[in-house]
Amino acid sequence: MTNLITEVTELAKEYQVALINLMKIGTVFSGEAIFNEVFFECPCNQKEAKMYAIMLILGPAAAMFFIALLINKMSFRMAYGYCKRSEELQFECQTCCYYFVVIIIKALVGPAAWIFGTLLDGRYYPCIRLEQPCNRTSEEFKEYRGHSQFLAIVMLCVTVAVIYCVFMCRACCCGYSYNYRRLMEIYQEAEETAFEDKLNETAKQKAERNVNSFLNEHPTKRDWEMIARAPPLNC
Amino acid sequence: MTNLITEVTELAKEYQVALINLMKIGTVFSGEAIFNEVFFECPCNQKEAKMYAIMLILGPAAAMFFIALLINKMSFRMAYGYCKRSEELQFECQTCCYYFVVIIIKALVGPAAWIFGTLLDGRYYPCIRLEQPCNRTSEEFKEYRGHSQFLAIVMLCVTVAVIYCVFMCRACCCGYSYNYRRLMEIYQEAEETAFEDKLNETAKQKAERNVNSFLNEHPTKRDWEMIARAPPLNC
Amino acid sequence: MTNLITEVTELAKEYQVALINLMKIGTVFSGEAIFNEVFFECPCNQKEAKMYAIMLILGPAAAMFFIALLINKMSFRMAYGYCKRSEELQFECQTCCYYFVVIIIKALVGPAAWIFGTLLDGRYYPCIRLEQPCNRTSEEFKEYRGHSQFLAIVMLCVTVAVIYCVFMCRACCCGYSYNYRRLMEIYQEAEETAFEDKLNETAKQKAERNVNSFLNEHPTKRDWEMIARAPPLNC
Known part of the structure; x- marks a missing residue:
């Protein structure tokens, strides 16, 4: 089955x-x-x-x-970044x-x-x-x-x-044979998956470290206000 | 499957x-x-x-x-806190x-x-x-x-x-490339999750400690009256 | 059953x-x-x-x-590659x-x-x-x-x-007997499966190695821009 x-x-x-x-x-x-x-x-x-x-x-x-x-x-x-990319x-x-x-x-x-x-x-x-x-x-x-x-x-x-x-x-x-092209396709897909996984992992580790260090250092009222700011990802 | x-x-x-x-x-x-x-x-x-x-x-x-x-x-x-936030x-x-x-x-x-x-x-x-x-x-x-x-x-x-x-x-x-922006997005999400988790954990620990200490110190009738008051979170 | x-x-x-x-x-x-x-x-x-x-x-x-x-x-x-294949x-x-x-x-x-x-x-x-x-x-x-x-x-x-x-x-x-031909058919199928599996494995390993080496070397903004380029598989 x-x-x-x-x-x-x-x-x-x-x-x-x-x-x-x-x-x-x-x-x-x-x-x-x-x-x-x-x-x-x-x-x-x-x-x-x-x-x-x-x-x-x-x-x-x-x-x-x-x-x-x-x-x-x-x-x-x-x-993304088209207008601010360097010429080369x-x-x-x-x-x-x-x-x-x-x-x-x-x-x-x-x-x-x-x-x-x-x-x-x-x-x-x-x-x-x-x-x-x-x-x-x-x-x-x-x-x-x-x-x-x-x-x-x-x-x-x-x-x-x-x-x-x-x-x-x-x-x-096309300059490639069928099977070689197939390998390249599979490689691209695998690379994308691996990249995505790695990004997730990296981001998670970093986030946990930052949050822990913030909460363990007894934040003052001012600190709390600071993080209340919306994050700066405005594009 | x-x-x-x-x-x-x-x-x-x-x-x-x-x-x-x-x-x-x-x-x-x-x-x-x-x-x-x-x-x-x-x-x-x-x-x-x-x-x-x-x-x-x-x-x-x-x-x-x-x-x-x-x-x-x-x-x-x-x-939240807009009216009582310091200027800076x-x-x-x-x-x-x-x-x-x-x-x-x-x-x-x-x-x-x-x-x-x-x-x-x-x-x-x-x-x-x-x-x-x-x-x-x-x-x-x-x-x-x-x-x-x-x-x-x-x-x-x-x-x-x-x-x-x-x-x-x-x-x-946008000043970032597609993949870098993606990393930032993932990071933000991870940070939010981690922050929420940490808040839950911290609050739970603190609450348990307080409740324990209250009940272990043989509260008097006056203490019981005191805690019957609604909690002061009025905003 | x-x-x-x-x-x-x-x-x-x-x-x-x-x-x-x-x-x-x-x-x-x-x-x-x-x-x-x-x-x-x-x-x-x-x-x-x-x-x-x-x-x-x-x-x-x-x-x-x-x-x-x-x-x-x-x-x-x-x-695939018909026009660019060598004569032989x-x-x-x-x-x-x-x-x-x-x-x-x-x-x-x-x-x-x-x-x-x-x-x-x-x-x-x-x-x-x-x-x-x-x-x-x-x-x-x-x-x-x-x-x-x-x-x-x-x-x-x-x-x-x-x-x-x-x-x-x-x-x-046909020059082959029924059973010999059958063996050849089964062999071809097995070869194709084995080839496909091996391709997948190879691609995955290579992709993971490349992604790891990229993210571990603290990429600069220029590096991020570089990988933002679309991959070159244009045929």
């Missing part, structure tokens, strides 16, 4: 990125299904309907994009661009899933195109619904094909 | 702030959904309806704002402002989620704008509902974008 | 490839069933309907094909072709299941062939539905027969 769990864990680790993306996409899809059921209703005025549908396709996608940027550690890692320590332009592109692409997964979902659902697109957007039983509605799903499938195929080509090109032009 | 649990815990720790905010927002949303189902009903008199809807949008938001201030430790930490120990104006802004922003998460929810729900806004607020099947109602959801999405996008920009600027102008 | 579990695990290991394919096909089928219920609706315009149905048969199949390529480790393993280390053309065919065939399992499912479902094919594609009660619709299911069964039989023949031929022309 434990054998099975270990194997599943191993598999999960190996396909980590794929799994995370799958979870992201699944979350977006289920969120979208609920959202559509509860909130989407096409207004009858043509102009209004157009604005409304476009907003509901692009708005949440834009919000998701910024949220994804917000919880991406990498971008903040590069930004600045990132090279090439590295910077590379990471910028990677961050953007990662942040686009959610929005792409949202737009794909709205197109596949097939109620937003007719809402944009129809002259009488309220009428959801007309021939025309069905036709535009078909167009919408058509676009969704094309979008899916093109996206996946492009991603495959980009990954393939990157792999071909 | 334990491996999995450890990893989940690690992840939860890393994205602590994001998780807490997510939980806050989730609580507000589910509370709002129940609240709306049970309590919201737009009155038919236009003027009444306007007042009612505005009250139900802004009232709970204001309440949440004050509750968030109330459970924020930081503000009390800064306020007062916070600098800059630090004070910084923390004030941070506290306000944290307290705004709940209210913002509430207002976003009411706008997305799309029944409050028509209640404010319609001339016959009772009629929920009219064309006009649908139109205003669309406006409301439109506003909600715009609000979401703008908020997230602004937050991202602010965080990015703060990161760029 | 444990005996039973062990036996099931053994069985699962022996028929691993078959099980994985079964799971793939099952996932495709259930996904298709949901997809059809929610999204498929044949437009009434004949030309539109034709395009729509063909797209919904071939589009997802193509997407699945590319996704399968994308999560296939083998192709990336061969591609390039794969031989024969090996290359063999793996290429294997990768393609593996990636075709999902698409084939999808197409088989659409044909067996029997709503896509009439949508392509009927002159009045909306009318789903006509005699003609039933007829074409029959054709579609007929095609599905033929496709299934032919595919399975071809696969059997190919496997048989390969087995006959």
Whole structure:
């Protein structure tokens, strides 16, 4: 039994990125299904309907994009201290661009899933195109619904094909062999974990030492006031 | 299995702030959904309806704002002893402002989620704008509902974008590198924990010593009366 | 009880490839069933309907094909460093072709299941062939539905027969006996596991050593900035 769990864990680790993306996409899809059921209703005025549908396709996608940027550690890692870093320590332009592109692409997964979902659902697109957007039983509605799903499938195929080509090109032009690159990946992850552990340990030891020495030296009222000051970590 | 649990815990720790905010927002949303189902009903008199809807949008938001201030430790930490602190120990104006802004922003998460929810729900806004607020099947109602959801999405996008920009600027102008700042954060947390532990320990020892010495010295009736007095911690 | 579990695990290991394919096909089928219920609706315009149905048969199949390529480790393993490999280390053309065919065939399992499912479902094919594609009660619709299911069964039989023949031929022309080949298979798997474990171990040791030496040497601000740089693994 434990054998099975270990194997599943191993598999999960190996396909980590794929799994995370799958979870992201699944979350977006289920969120979208609920959202559509509860909130989407096409207004009858043509102009209004157009604005409304476009907003509901692009708005949440834009919000998701910024949220994804917000919880991406990498971008903040590069930004911290940017303005006060000495010239020689600045990132090279090439590295910077590379990471910028990677961050953007990662942040686009959610929005792409949202737009794909709205197109596949097939109620937003007719809402944009129809002259009488309220009428959801007309021939025309069905036709535009078909167009919408058509676009969704094309979008899916093109996206996946492009991603495959980009990954393939990157792999071909890489200077490392597959297994050596794998070692480097594993090393990076291990380094990060070890660094984090060591930071925790160091901080804990230091904190305990400081607190002990403060409380053992019979602090005066003035000392208590001093430490009442908020800590100086204001950035 | 334990491996999995450890990893989940690690992840939860890393994205602590994001998780807490997510939980806050989730609580507000589910509370709002129940609240709306049970309590919201737009009155038919236009003027009444306007007042009612505005009250139900802004009232709970204001309440949440004050509750968030109330459970924020930081503000009390800064306020305690403010009037009786010697001049030299007062916070600098800059630090004070910084923390004030941070506290306000944290307290705004709940209210913002509430207002976003009411706008997305799309029944409050028509209640404010319609001339016959009772009629929920009219064309006009649908139109205003669309406006409301439109506003909600715009609000979401703008908020997230602004937050991202602010965080990015703060990161760029910070004098520390990402990893050094991380160490400081971890240190602060460790110090707080250690301080709390030490306070508990010290207080317990002292209390036990005092109680013991009181009970071992055969207290008279007068001594018992003395300690019946409420303790003098009146602030 | 444990005996039973062990036996099931053994069985699962022996028929691993078959099980994985079964799971793939099952996932495709259930996904298709949901997809059809929610999204498929044949437009009434004949030309539109034709395009729509063909797209919904071939589009997802193509997407699945590319996704399968994308999560296939083998192709990336061969591609990494392709352009920068010295002449003598390039794969031989024969090996290359063999793996290429294997990768393609593996990636075709999902698409084939999808197409088989659409044909067996029997709503896509009439949508392509009927002159009045909306009318789903006509005699003609039933007829074409029959054709579609007929095609599905033929496709299934032919595919399975071809696969059997190919496997048989390969087995006959193989220079090893069944059991020796089995030993080689098991050896390969064991080697991969051992390699992976060793990589993990090596990386972990090295990472811990490096992190310790960094934090023990009282890093200056410049050192902290240095490690804030993103790691150089840009391919």
